[in-house]
Amino acid sequence: MMTEAPKGEVFPESHKEDDAGAAFVLQSKGQWWHAGFHLTTAIVGPTILTLPYAFRGLGWGLGFLCLTVMGLVTFYSYFLMSRVLDHCEKSGRRHIRFRELASDVFGSGWMFYFVIFIQTAINTGVGVGAILLAAECLKIMYSNVSPHGSLKLYDFIAMVTVVMIVLSQLPTFHSLRHINLCSLFLSLGYTFLVVAACIHAGTSKNSPPRDYSLESNKSDRAFNAFTSISIIAAIFGNGILPEIQATLAPPATGKMVKGLIMCYAVIFLTFYSAAVSGYWVFGNKSNSNILKSLLPDDGPSLAPTWLLGLAVIFVLLQLFAIGLVYSQVAYEIIEKNSADAKQGMFSKRNLIPRIILRTIYMIFCGFMAAMLPFFGDINAVVGALGFIPLDFVLPMLMYNITHKPSNSSLTYWVNISIIVVFTGAGIMGAFSSIRILVLDASKFKLFGGDIVD
Numbered sequence: 001m002m003t004e005a006p007k008g009e010v011f012p013e014s015h016k017e018d019d020a021g022a023a024f025v026l027q028s029k030g031q032w033w034h035a036g037f038h039l040t041t042a043i044v045g046p047t048i049l050t051l052p053y054a055f056r057g058l059g060w061g062l063g064f065l066c067l068t069v070m071g072l073v074t075f076y077s078y079f080l081m082s083r084v085l086d087h088c089e090k091s092g093r094r095h096i097r098f099r100e101l102a103s104d105v106f107g108s109g110w111m112f113y114f115v116i117f118i119q120t121a122i123n124t125g126v127g128v129g130a131i132l133l134a135a136e137c138l139k140i141m142y143s144n145v146s147p148h149g150s151l152k153l154y155d156f157i158a159m160v161t162v163v164m165i166v167l168s169q170l171p172t173f174h175s176l177r178h179i180n181l182c183s184l185f186l187s188l189g190y191t192f193l194v195v196a197a198c199i200h201a202g203t204s205k206n207s208p209p210r211d212y213s214l215e216s217n218k219s220d221r222a223f224n225a226f227t228s229i230s231i232i233a234a235i236f237g238n239g240i241l242p243e244i245q246a247t248l249a250p251p252a253t254g255k256m257v258k259g260l261i262m263c264y265a266v267i268f269l270t271f272y273s274a275a276v277s278g279y280w281v282f283g284n285k286s287n288s289n290i291l292k293s294l295l296p297d298d299g300p301s302l303a304p305t306w307l308l309g310l311a312v313i314f315v316l317l318q319l320f321a322i323g324l325v326y327s328q329v330a331y332e333i334i335e336k337n338s339a340d341a342k343q344g345m346f347s348k349r350n351l352i353p354r355i356i357l358r359t360i361y362m363i364f365c366g367f368m369a370a371m372l373p374f375f376g377d378i379n380a381v382v383g384a385l386g387f388i389p390l391d392f393v394l395p396m397l398m399y400n401i402t403h404k405p406s407n408s409s410l411t412y413w414v415n416i417s418i419i420v421v422f423t424g425a426g427i428m429g430a431f432s433s434i435r436i437l438v439l440d441a442s443k444f445k446l447f448g449g450d451i452v453d
Helices: 013-018 020-025 032-043 046-056 059-090 098-106 109-145 153-167 174-203 218-236 241-246 255-285 290-294 305-338 348-371 376-403 410-439
Strands: none
Touching: 020 305, 032 174, 032 241, 032 255, 032 305, 046 059, 046 174, 046 218, 046 255, 046 290, 046 305, 059 098, 059 218, 059 241, 059 255, 059 376, 059 410, 098 109, 098 241, 098 376, 109 153, 109 305, 109 348, 109 376, 153 305, 153 348, 174 255, 174 290, 174 305, 218 376, 218 410, 241 255, 241 305, 255 290, 290 305, 305 348, 376 410
């Protein structure tokens, strides 16, 4: 799925007619609110249900601080990246791909390959994770209806993969706008359902005992804290902002900021409410998925079954949208190399390869989900090694290179400080996350029947 590094001028708009990945998948027809729908789907997903677990390693004070700082820094980072994209567009070089933007700004082919490697790993990982979590949602519902049923996790993975194969045939990123609007409402829906369930659990007579203490061992406490920071970074992560901005009808200048504001309004409502309600009820016993804490294996449900069931259905439906959004980079790469932009999007020449290649990609993601059902620990590693470089380092470097703020200016030193702090946090987060992954290795089983947290 690798593509050639750009040579000389990087993707001028005039070359779009020869680039099927751009002309088809990254079709530029959207309005700013469509970008807001795409951004919200890319960031606000079921991973927010791991926030109580992240707070478990940080406590109330540090948890709130890290959540707020991550929110402010990512908004600032995405704002800067949008400014860089606008700057390039005004210079006659409209970039529609993260890898080409980075290569043009840094003037280096190796940056092209670095970004495409990280992007491919993140996007494929999210695709695998979406299938895996959707399958778990189906398994939860099945287990409640038929507690002794014979279907296994991989059976539900196969079902989800079939649905994703069908949905993957939507030809353009822009064609997902209505699905992603539904995704926005679904994220609000299951968040408020989970908050209601946590309030019910916390005020009932069966309320679990609450303990907000951290690990007594200082080294374990430090490792847990960096792992939690990596998880929060992954939750806020969005490694496809240039591709989302590419879906805007030109000129795109200024439109992305409105989309960001829409997205972060949803983030504010969902992230804080999920984190506070879940950690308030379960404290340092919070599970990596708050729904599992509310549906314990060794006792009765801590909230009405219908309420939790509805939340699970909302999560399931949104996971299809998330899987579609993060597949767009893969489809763009595939069609850039396999389709003919001079022929119609639905011509036999382009339609048949699209169906075959997208089906193969989804089957690959489904196979990986069935083979490696290890979600919780891997999520932290992805945050440290993937999202932190793309979201907390490169945008600041690109802004400093393109806009050239004075070395004595506040903007320059804020950017440098963010780069240094988050590079250090990423290194420590990667180390601590991999450490936990190794410690949990004995729980892992290929093609296992349950997701390992």
